[in-house]
Amino acid sequence: MPSPVEDRPGLLIRDSFKYSDAVLIIPPPLVECLRCFDGSQTPLDLRQTLVRITGDLQVGEIENQLIDVLSRSGFLDDENFARMKEERQRAFAESPVRKPAHAGSGYPDDPEELQGTMKQWMGGEPSALAGNLIGIAAPHVSPVGGYESYRAAYRLLGAPYKDRTFVILGTSHYGAADKFGLTRKAYRTPFGATQTDVGLVDELTHKAGNAIATEDYCHAVEHSIEFQVVFLQSIFGPDIKVLPILCGSYAHSIYRGGKPEANEDVNRFLGVLGEIAAREESRLLWVLGIDMAHMGRRYGDEFSARANENEMLAVGARDKQRMERVAAGDAGGFWDLVQENRDDLKWCGSSPLYTFLKVRPGARGQVERYEQWNIDAESVVSFAGASFR
Numbered sequence: 462m463p464s465p466v467e468d469r470p471g472l473l474i475r476d477s478f479k480y481s482d483a484v485l486i487i488p489p490p491l492v493e494c495l496r497c498f499d500g501s502q503t504p505l506d507l508r509q510t511l512v513r514i515t516g517d518l519q520v521g522e523i524e525n526q527l528i529d530v531l532s533r534s535g536f537l538d539d540e541n542f543a544r545m546k547e548e549r550q551r552a553f554a555e556s557p558v559r560k561p562a563h564a565g566s567g568y569p570d571d572p573e574e575l576q577g578t579m580k581q582w583m584g585g586e587p588s589a590l591a592g593n594l595i596g597i598a599a600p601h602v603s604p605v606g607g608y609e610s611y612r613a614a615y616r617l618l619g620a621p622y623k624d625r626t627f628v629i630l631g632t633s634h635y636g637a638a639d640k641f642g643l644t645r646k647a648y649r650t651p652f653g654a655t656q657t658d659v660g661l662v663d664e665l666t667h668k669a670g671n672a673i674a675t676e677d678y679c680h681a682v683e684h685s686i687e688f689q690v691v692f693l694q695s696i697f698g699p700d701i702k703v704l705p706i707l708c709g710s711y712a713h714s715i716y717r718g719g720k721p722e723a724n725e726d727v728n729r730f731l732g733v734l735g736e737i738a739a740r741e742e743s744r745l746l747w748v749l750g751i752d753m754a755h756m757g758r759r760y761g762d763e764f765s766a767r768a769n770e771n772e773m774l775a776v777g778a779r780d781k782q783r784m785e786r787v788a789a790g791d792a793g794g795f796w797d798l799v800q801e802n803r804d805d806l807k808w809c810g811s812s813p814l815y816t817f818l819k820v821r822p823g824a825r826g827q828v829e830r831y832e833q834w835n836i837d838a839e840s841v842v843s844f845a846g847a848s849f850r
Contacts, residue, residue, distance in 0.1 A: 463759070470488070470489055471486045471487050472486070473486050474487065475700055476543075477682065478635060479682045480549045481534055481536065482533035483533075483535060483536070485623055490515075497510055500533065504528075507524055511523055515828075548714065549678070553676075554676060557647075558645060559680055561649060561687065562683075563688070564650065564651055568688075575651050582608035583611075583615060584612060587618060594848060595742075595746065595824060596817065596821070596849040597615065597747075597749070597808075598846065599846055600751065600846070601632060601685035601689070601751065602842050604688060606834040609832065609846075611688075612830075615692045615696060616696075625702075625745060626744070627693055627701060627703045628745070629689050629690070629705050629748045629750060630708055630749050631682060631685030631706070631707050631749075632682060632750060632751060632752070634809065635683065636679045638711065639710075639726060639727050641730055642674045642709070643673055643676070643705070643707075644677060650694060650699070653700065655690060655699065657705065662704065669726075670726065671726045672726035672730035677707060683707060685707070704745075710812050711727070711812050715797070715799060731819045734820045737819040747849065749813045750813065751814060751844070753780050754780055754808060754842040757839045757840030758839040759836065759839065760840060766835070766840055768832075768835050768841050773843075777833065780831065780843050782798055788825065790825055792815055796819065805823055824849045824850070825850055826847050826849045834840065
């Protein structure tokens with residue numbers, strides 16, 4: 462993404478999978494050189510590009526430095542990257558718990574400080590009008606920017622729901638399309654560790670076959686479930702029981718048409734999860750970690766986006782249309798809207814929402830709060846808190 466450091470312009474590169482901890486800022490003149498690292502060009506092509514950019518034939522030192530820093534940082538597909546990837550994946554596989562990936566950045570890592578922050582974000586007592594809930598949807602955007610929508614959803618959860626298994630459907634930002642990531646590991650936060658409903662994980666793994674990525678490494682770095690766990694623990698205590706499911710995008714359906722369940726593996730997974738939903742109905746409560754539109758320069762648009770202004774007014778109207786279909790339990794109508802213009806709104810919460818609507822077809826929803834937030838000066842994320850009955 463564009464460098465956020467005012468006196469260091471250029472392209473910021475970091476590894477969302479956290480195989481590498483490095484953060485690089487490539488200066489503007491060298492950004493074009495990154496095109497040479499596509500697996501088909503040679504060092505000679507890079508050298509020619511550097512000569513053209515600098516106007517100097519003596520570019521060997523710059524060439525070697527660029528290759529070396531990209532390789533050492535884990536940003537080239539080479540032996541060093543393979544080693545980093547293998548080490549991180551092995552560490553996750555061997556860990557008895559899923560460690561907090563965003564404590565200290567997305568929320569405080571000190572338990573007492575976190576408790577105080579959660580009181581500020583949540584504010585007040587749970588709603589007295591929270592009966593008959595089967596689920597909620599909350600953002601997964603940074604709570605600093607979205608806490609009012611988090612609050613609108615989580616204030617509906619009171620003591621009657623403490624002993625439920627919370628089925629958390631989170632957006633998988635990094636996982637494969639049409640795949641569902643599961644883990645048997647307990648989620649640990651500064652509050653403590655959850656319990657994972659291993660029986661349901663095993664049932665899904667056994668019956669849903671190729672749709673499942675078991676002990677999916679994406680759980681190690683993903684925030685869409687972690688943030689929901691923190692909010693749930695702040696209400697019910699650390700040892701809640703959860704079934705964490707990362708929902709990969711239904712990108713093939715968005716780009717090629719048809720419904721997600723046209724994929725045989727997706728259809729099998731939805732069927733198995735639907736059977737569990739019907740059988741365990743009173744024992745489960747569904748929690749969806751979703752954001753909506755991603756607009757502006759950070760997300761590849763040619764315009765600068767400002768929350769609730771100009772282009773974002775039309776985005777808000779389209780967000781409302783989609784959520785009206787969700788609230789009506791109309792999975793097909795919702796997906797038709799998502800597919801318009803190949804989802805030019807870039808909703809990253811569409812797959813958890815569609816999954817929920819298919820496995821709980823009787824659900825009817827209500828948007829409790831809708832917001833747009835400037836994640837930076839030129840880019841906006843929209844999100845909402847919602848309830849389902």
